[in-house]
Amino acid sequence: MSSAHNHVTTTVSFDEALTRYDPVIGLEVHVELGTASKMFCACSTEFGAPPNTQVCPVCLALPGAMPVINAKAVESIIRMGLALHCSIATWCRMARKNYFYPDMPKNFQISQYDEPICTDGWLDVLVPNEDGSTELVRVEIERVHLEEDTGKLTHAGGATGRIHGADYSLVDYNRAGIPLVEIVTKPITGTAALAPAVAKAYVAELRDIMRDLGVSDVKMEEGSLRCDANLSLNIPGDAWGTRTETKNVNSLRSVERAVRSEIERQAAVLDKGGVIRQETRHFHEDTGVTTPGRSKEEAEDYRYFPEPDLVPIAPDPAWVEKLRASIPQQPSLRRAGLATAWGISAFDMESLVNAGVLALVEAAVADGVAPDTARKWWAGELLRQANDRGVPPQELAVTGADILRVDELIATGALNDQLARQVFDGVLLGEGSVDDVVAARGLGVVTDETELLAAIDQALADQPEVAEKIRAGKIAAAGAIVGGVMKATRGRADASRVRELILSRCEVSG
Amino acid sequence: MNSTPKGPVNPDMAADLIRQSARVLAEAIKSGEVSAREVTQAHLDRIGAVDERVHAFLHVDTDAALAHADRVDVKRAAGEQLGDLAGVPLALKDILAMKGVPTTCGSKILQGWLPPYDSTIVERLRAADIIILGKTNMDEFAMGSSTEYSAYGPSHNPWDLNRIPGGSGGGSAAAVAAFEAPLAIGTDTGGSIRQPAALTGTVGVKPTYGSVSRYGLVALASSLDQAGPCARTVLDAAYLHSVIAGHDPHDSTSINAAVPDVVAAAMKADVRGLRIGLVKQLSGAGYQPGVLQRFNEAVDVLAQLGAEIVEVDCPHFDEAMSAYYLILPSECSSNLARFDGMRYGLRVQDGGDAGVETVMADTREMGFGPEVKRRIMLGTYALSSGYYDAYYGQAQKIRTLIIEDFTRAFGQVDVLVSPTTPTTAFPLGEKVDDPLAMYLNDIATIPVNLAGNCALSLPIGLSPADGLPVGLQVMAPTMADDRLYLVGAALESALFDRWGHLLIEEAPAL
C-alpha cells in the first residue's frame, strides 16, 4: 500500500483541480417524514421529547412485536416520487437489511433493496453561475425508497465521541422507527466547476419540494434532512475514478464545501500518483475538510431479504393518479415564472426566498397588491418588524388588504413611507385597521398649509443664520429647516411640499 | 350422521374433573354444577402431582389462574353471559408474550424477561375467560422435534416417560395428554403442533397462515409460524380455534376475512361424498410399518364412512425438507438478531470494559443452545451475498412449486391425508446428536407450512410395534379450515364407536 493511501493533508486549489480532472458526483439524501406516528407503530415522532418516552414493543423490538406499515408514509413517498418524475411501482416489498448495531433494536433495518417504490426520475435545478446568470441542470434520480430511522447513540467519555473508546454509551430509541425516505441520484457528470453548486442547488431544491409537499419539516439542523455526497475524479476521457462517500453533511453550505474540499483532496492524491480508496469519509463543519472513516473494502454483507412480517405494497394506480394531480409545480420553476411575471431578477427572487417572505409576497399579490409594493413592504419594513418581534414573518397579522390600503393612502398623499411604518406598527399591536390606526394615532399627512407655514416660520425664527443663508440664495441650506418642520410635525408633513413653502417664504425660487 | 359429537362425556361430575373435555367443563361451569375455581384447582393439583415427571410446564401461574377463575364465578353468579369455554383451563406455549409472566421461549437468553404486553392470542383467551394455567416447555425458540433442545430440560411423553413428547410444542401436547390441562396453545412452523399431537395421542391443528394473529408470538420463521389449538377432542380444538382465529390489525399478514365455522363443521362430522386424497409422497419408505398399518386402517374407516379415496401426486413434496431448511434458518437468523443483551434478557459482560461487540457475542454464545446456533449459522450463510440466489432464492422457487402441487391436488380432492409423522415417539436422547434424523420427523408436516394452508392431526390408534400413539394428518386448502374438522370429527367419532373411548384413555396412569 503506497503512502498516498493515508492521510494526505496537502491539497491543490479547486480551480487547478478542475483543469486536470472531471468530477462525478452522486447524492444520497435522507428525509425524515413528518408523519404523526412512526413507520411501523403508533408512537409519536415529535422531536425533542425526553429519551425513550416515545417507544413501544414494536419500535423497541420486544420479542413477538410486529410492524404494521404507516399508510401515510407510503402516501408521502409516492407524492415525493411523483414530484421527482419517478415511476411508481405497482407492487414492491420492504426488505431487511441485517447488521448488528445497538442503535437498531431489531439488529436489522426495515428498508427497501431491489424493489424500491419509486425509480427513474429527474429533477431540473437552477444553478447560479459565477456571473450571476443561472443554468438549468437536470439531475437524474435513480431511486426513492422507504425505510426506518435508527435510534440515537450518545457516547460518553473517550476522546473521539465514537463508540470505540467510549466509557459508556446511551441509546435513545425515540428516533428508532421514524419513517425515512432515501433519495439517490444517478451519477451526475459534466458539471465541472459547477459540481459543488449543483450539489447544493439540488439539495436545496429537494428541501423546497419536501416543504411544498408538506411531507417533512426538512430541518437540516434537527437531522430531518441529511445528505451523503459521493465523489470521484477522472482525467477527461478516462473511465470514472474510485468514489468516496462523505457523510455528516448537515447544511446546504456544507454540501457545497464538502464537494469542493473532496475535489481538492482527491486531486492532490491523484496528482501525486496516489490511489483513491473506496471509503466513507466524515465532513467536519469546523475545518471544512473530510477525514477517512470506515473502508468500504471491509464493508458488511447486509444479507438483504424480503421482510416476511409485512405484505407487499401495491398502490392502486387510480389512487396514484389522484396523487399525481395534486403535486404542486416544482418550486424553482414556479419561482422563475413568478420572477418573470413580476419583472424581477433571479437575485431579487432569491433574496425573497432567503428572507422567507416569498409566500407572503405571493399572497399579497393575489390580494391585488402590486408586486413591487408587496415586495417593498415584506422584504423591508414588515420583515424588520418580524425580526424585532422575534417571530417568523408569516406570523405577522398583516393582510394583503392592509398593504393595499396603506399603498392607496401613500398614493393620495395622505401617508408617507415614514408614517406608513407607524401605521403597520399600530396594526401589528392590534390597534385596529389601517384607517383606525391612522385616525387614533393622528398619522395623516398635514395638508393644512396654515399649520405648515406656522411651523416653517417657527423653524426659520429658531435658526436665523440658516434663514439668512437661504435668503442669500443658498438653497441647499433649506434642508435644515425641512428637518425642523418634520420634527415639529412628527413626520406628518410632505417634505417636498415643505421645501417649496420654505423657498417661497424666503422669496427665492427653487 | 350424529349431530351431537361423541367424546369422553362423563355425566357424573363427581368423577375426575381433569378427565373431562373442555366443552363438558364449560357447560358444567355455566350450569353451576361446578365452579371455575374448582376446575382450575383440580388442574393445578394435577400439575402438582405429575408435572415433576412430565415437565410440561416451565412456569405455573397459580395465583393469577385462580383469581381469573374467581372472576368467572362472579360473572356467572351475576347472571352474565359466559363464553363457550369460560372457566376452562389452558396451557400456553412459552413462546407467546404474556404481560408480567416469564416468557423464555425455552432459552437461557430470555431468562428473567417479563413481557410488558400481551400477545393478541392471550388477549383473546382472556376475553373468552379461558384460564391460563402457565407456560409450557418447548425446544429453544421452537427449533426441534423433541423438546430436548429446551434450555430447561426436556418434557416427557405421558405414554412412556422415557420417550420424547415431540416438539417443539412437546410441553403443550404433554400437558393435554397428561390431563394437566384440557386445552393448550401451540405454534407450528414445520409441525410443532401436529407432530407432538401425533406422538402423544392428542389433537393438534395448524390453522391457515394468517388466520391466527402472530402479534406477540416470538418469531422463529415469520413466513411459516402459525399458532393453533391443542386438545383431546376435535370439537374442543374447534372451539379453541374459533376463539383465537380472526383478523388482527397488529399483524400485517393477518387475513381480513371471516373465519370458517369450524365448530359447526366439527359438530357435523360428516365425510359422505367427500373426495379424500392420499399423498403418494407422504407414505412408504421411511415410515414405520406400524404407523402405515394404522394409517391404512383409518383410511378404510373414512371410506366406510362414505368418503371417496383417491391417490394424488405432489412431486415437489420431496424437495420440501430442503427448501424448509433454507427458508427457516434464513428468517430465523434475522429474527433472532435482536437477542443481543442490550435491551432485555441475558447480558454477559465479563469485566467492566468489554466493548459492545464483545457483550453481544458473549451473550449470544452463552444464551443460545446448539440447535439455535446451528440454524443461525445456516441462515446467515444462505442469505450471504453471492449465495442468496442459489439458496434462499431457489428455496422460494420450490415453495412456489409446492403451493402449485397443493393447488393441483385440491382441484381433484377436498382434503388430503397422510400419517402425521413417520414414526411413533422415540426414546429421549436417541436423535439429539443427529440433527438430520431429528429433522426427518417433520417430513410430512412441513409442506403445509411452506404452502400456508391448514392441517389437523388426530390419534388413530396405537402402533402394533410399540403400543405408542399414531396420528393422521388431514390437510385442507387455505381458509378451508372447516374441512379439517369435518373429516377429523367424523373419523374421531367412528374410532370412538369402535373403541368405546378416546385413545388417550388408554394412556398408562401417571
Ligand SMILES: [Zn+2]
Ligand atoms: Zn413504537
